[in-house]
Amino acid sequence: MGFLEIISRQHNLKEGAGKPYPVEGAAFFFALIRTHFWVFIKLNLLFTVFCIPIITIPSAIAGINRVLILLIRNGHCFLWSDFWEEFRRSFFRSLKIGLVMTIGLGISYYLLNFGIENLQSFSGLLGLVLGFWGTAFFCLFSAWTFVLTAMLDLNIGALLKNARILMLLEWRQNLVVMIVFVVAFCFILAVFPFSLPIYFLLLVSFAQYIICYFLNGPVQKHIIKPFEEKQKAG
Template sequence: MRILKILTANFEKEGPGINKNDPQKEGFSLFLEILILRFWDIIKLNLIFILYCIPIVTIGPALAAMTSITISMIQRKHIYIFSDFHKAFKSNFKQSFIAGIIYIITIVILSYSLAYYYKLAQNNYFFYSIFFFCFFLSVFVGLAWLYVYPLITTVHLSLKDIFKNSILLSIVCFKNTLLGALVYWLIVSVNILFFPLALPFYILLSFGILSFIGSFATYKGIETFIIK
């Protein structure tokens, strides 16, 4: 019955807000407060995201739309989950689609390079230097990429400037970026490690909670250095 209620929930119902007169929290206490308040919204968001990803080619725009919703959660805005998701999906489609293609190409190249130079290094230690360069480049790209979709959905910039600012923010806000990335990849690793046992978690929560973590880790830097 509980699952049935989730699946038949009114996704157009306005999400809860936070009283402006409440004392301002920061860090983990703020993260926990918003997470608890928005927990059921995140489950709804996860289900909608999976639905919009069914054509596969729409994964990039769906990621942008999901990020738009989780950014709104961090901003303490009222949210209509389905209508706001669909609106963000359409308005950010072009940039997020192209960004997704670029990300896939980058990951394929870096993954191939890591495997290729690691194999060469077994016979010639010199190639370990290239392997570790590719490894640190992969980590750097991963940290910078946390900012790409949050920037696409919060500011109006060209894709070139989105990438440039993502790199700069990942450096300037390194502490928050690294912490967010570690938690992000810890959850991803656990999901992969326990697949297919973690499949229900994928369906109900994984993507939404990962987006929420990414948005929380990056929004402060975007607000401080870009929006303001």
Template sequence: MKLFNFFYTRSSCQEEKPPVLKKGLLRFFQIIWIEFWNLILLNIIYVVFCLPLVTIPAATAALTAELCDMIRDRPRMLVHRFWSAFKREFKTATQLGIIGLAAAMVLTALLIIIPVFLPPIFTYMLLPTTVILLFVFCMIWIYVYPLLAVTNLPLRYILKNAVALALMQAKYAAAAVIICGITLYYALLYFPVSIPFLFFGVLSLLGLVSTFATWPGIRDHVISEALQKANTSLLDDADEWAAIWNS
């Protein structure tokens, strides 16, 4: 009986021991390994909440809030957290969605109009410029929803910080945009065959890619600086986090 108790206790301690968090890119694959089924469930919930179309920005904010929790390894209730973030950020997320859609439509329209209506000499000059502007816009925009998810910043400061972070962390933002762009290109290329993949995992995976790429910059240049202004270095103190982060 003592021998049985010994092995039972030892096994229980091993099961309750928290996993060691990896560093760098290994952490990304660790999240996928640990949160595989949650990512699938999160993808399904996200697609369902996006169906009215006008709710896409708020659903994206809720998705990003969940992904930020995964990256930070925070305890959570997935469905409850998603619904809470969806309701809380609906207004601001919708405003950001309108701004983003307007900017994307203008840049996309220019890509169509320039080759059709302008002489070749202007096309060679303006078309590459517009492509670069669209790419930079995407780099900026992947910071918007993570900032909305983890801070209480007003809309104008979210946009201001997104621009600054995209320039400061350009290589990470550019890599995330390229990966997401290539994936979406092939998803559209093989549509409707790609529908099951989009419904069961691709969208949450792309969200994880962009959120994972943007999180270090937000942590180091927004959260850490806010904590320093609060005259504290206790990064795990609940009161300090509550003053800065959304719960």
């Protein structure tokens, strides 16, 4: 998959490691939530504060993903230091990635609006289809890219390339990501403005936890493990 320039961050993934959990699968998933519930709330609040200048949202996403990946990998994390380190380290890289995703989602939103306003015409139906497809594509693309950003030291081109490859390989994970986005979006709209407190306290960190949990495995399988095996063989 062309990962020759990868720089391993396995030593960083061991920061704050605690005793491994004696459970796997769904039991492990819910054990982390039960054990670190207040970490999720504090992480969500930290993310919200760091998103106040809109320009910092991409690096805040990288920061929250970094903390969650550490939690998933090790069962423990250093909330502030792990978040802040990733926020600073990936600021400019995340900003450029965020700009690409924003432009893509902006075009998709325009096509959706155009399609809705012109449903009686072929161009309107085409715009609606392209708008839905573009929204789904860039939501998935951003999810994979920002998880990779928090796990690997790669340049932007390599991150985007690998995110695209993983999207093609892992349709089950894509389905999970889309379900998370759709459920979160519908929940916010359905009970707005009562959903705002939940959004600021828990929704973002919990949604990103699900995404990181399901995308971590494929990244380990297709990128990190082959790289480690190549390093040992060399």
